[in-house]
Amino acid sequence: xxxxxxxxxxxxxxxxxxxxxxxxxxxxxxxxxxxxxxxxxxxxxxxxxxxxxxxxxxxxxxxxxxxxxxxxxxxxxxxxxxxxxxxxxxxxxxxxxxxxxxxxxxxxxxxxxxxxxxxxxxxxxxxxxxxxxxxxxxxxxxxxxxxxxxxxxxxxxxxxxxxxxxxxxxxxxxxxxxxxxxxxxxxxxxxxxxxxxxxxxxxxxxxxxxxxxxxxxxxxxxxxxxxxxxxxxxxxxxxxxxxxxxxxxxxxxxxxxxxxxxxxxxxxxxxxxxxxxxxxxxx
Numbered sequence: 001x002x003x004x005x006x007x008x009x010x011x012x013x014x015x016x017x018x019x020x021x022x023x024x025x026x027x028x029x030x031x032x033x034x035x036x037x038x039x040x041x042x043x044x045x046x047x048x049x050x051x052x053x054x055x056x057x058x059x060x061x062x063x064x065x066x067x068x069x070x071x072x073x074x075x076x077x078x079x080x081x082x083x084x085x086x087x088x089x090x091x092x093x094x095x096x097x098x099x100x101x102x103x104x105x106x107x108x109x110x111x112x113x114x115x116x117x118x119x120x121x122x123x124x125x126x127x128x129x130x131x132x133x134x135x136x137x138x139x140x141x142x143x144x145x146x147x148x149x150x151x152x153x154x155x156x157x158x159x160x161x162x163x164x165x166x167x168x169x170x171x172x173x174x175x176x177x178x179x180x181x182x183x184x185x186x187x188x189x190x191x192x193x194x195x196x197x198x199x200x201x202x203x204x205x206x207x208x209x210x211x212x213x214x215x216x217x218x219x220x221x222x223x224x225x226x227x228x229x230x231x232x233x234x235x236x237x238x239x240x241x242x243x244x245x246x247x248x249x250x251x252x253x254x255x256x257x258x259x260x261x262x263x264x265x266x267x268x269x270x271x272x273x274x275x276x277x278x279x280x281x282x283x
Contacts, residue, residue: 001211007049009101009245010108013080013234015049016074016247018061022047025065035064049054051151055080082108087155090140098243103156105234105245106166109225112159115171116221116263116278118179120190122155124170124197130154134181137241139260165202171262172272173208176214177279198269207275215252 008016022032022043029043036042036057045051055077061074088103096189106112106123112120119133123208130150134141142151177194180187189217198205223236235255246252267275 006097007106008085008097008178009234010079010104011052011083012049013232013245013247014076015047015054017076017232018053019059020048021062021065023065027065028119032061032064036062049258050274053080070222071229072231075232078228086153087158091148091152095147095152096243098245099149099152101245102236102238102243105223105225106156106159108227110228111167111169111206111226111260113169113171113224114222115259116176117173118176119169119181119221120172120176120194121221122161123155126151126193127154128186129181132186136181160200160202165200167202167204169204169206169258170265171266172207172222173204174210174275174279177207177276191276191280193231195273195280196271198273198276203274204269206261206268207272208261209271209275212265221233222255224255225233 008187022029026135029047031041033043041049046053058077058080060072062076067073085109086107088100088107091100111113114123120129122130122133125133127150131146136147138146160168177191181190190251194205197203221238223238225234226234227233230252231249233247233252233256235251237244237246246255
């Protein structure tokens with residue numbers, strides 16, 4: 001079993017799902033560890049995501065727990081097989097781990113949705129706009145870290161360059177389109193870039209207009225990542241200083257309902273393009 005000093009969000013999720021299977025079987029950690037030929041601490045480390053587990057051992061445990069959801073077992077086995085990090089690993093030790101976790105989550109997601117009230121979604125930010133956002137939200141940040149954050153943010157767009165680009169829906173309040181991060185020139189360039197993104201086949205940009213009479217409150221930056229199964233979905237709540245990953249069933253249900261409400265009050269792609277064009281004419 002491979003060691004992980006600080007588990008990624010994905011590793012922690014695999015361990016948590018294995019713990020749920022064990023608890024559903026009414027089995028103690030000591031019993032599960034004995035099945036694998038180890039001490040109680042072995043299962044504790046695996047379920048906390050600190051230690052890796054081979055795919056075949058995931059299947060052994062699922063069989064021992066009498067788990068019957070073959071779709072879930074297959075998905076967890078795939079998660080164990082995909083522990084090797086991606087391009088984001090070169091930023092480990094340079095950027096906060098949660099930023100790397102977000103990139104990993106996006107890389108593996110079947111579909112992505114985001115809702116933003118005051119800023120253009122990070123994955124669609126230009127270099128200059130991203131630099132201005134980071135500089136304003138993290139005053140005093142070093143030039144090296146600022147450069148790394150911008151490069152990492154831009155690299156996340158790789159999910160749209162694959163043979164099968166990840167479907168992505170971005171719901172943005174009109175307020176975010178008016179804020180001049182950095183300068184009017186930077187904001188205008190950002191809007192021009194966002195307008196081009198509306199033509200990307202796997203991306204849907206939807207704007208919540210100012211004149212909406214029954215506005216649904218939207219303050220944090222929200223992400224919803226679809227897993228291979230709905231029970232493996234993940235919600236991400238991002239602020240200027242923290243990124244939180246949520247996966248409890250009640251939390252997933254809450255945010256599914258919230259995103260459905262956002263979709264109802266947001267404009268379609270054509271209507272959103274018209275708003276972007278109008279704002280560009282004002283800048």
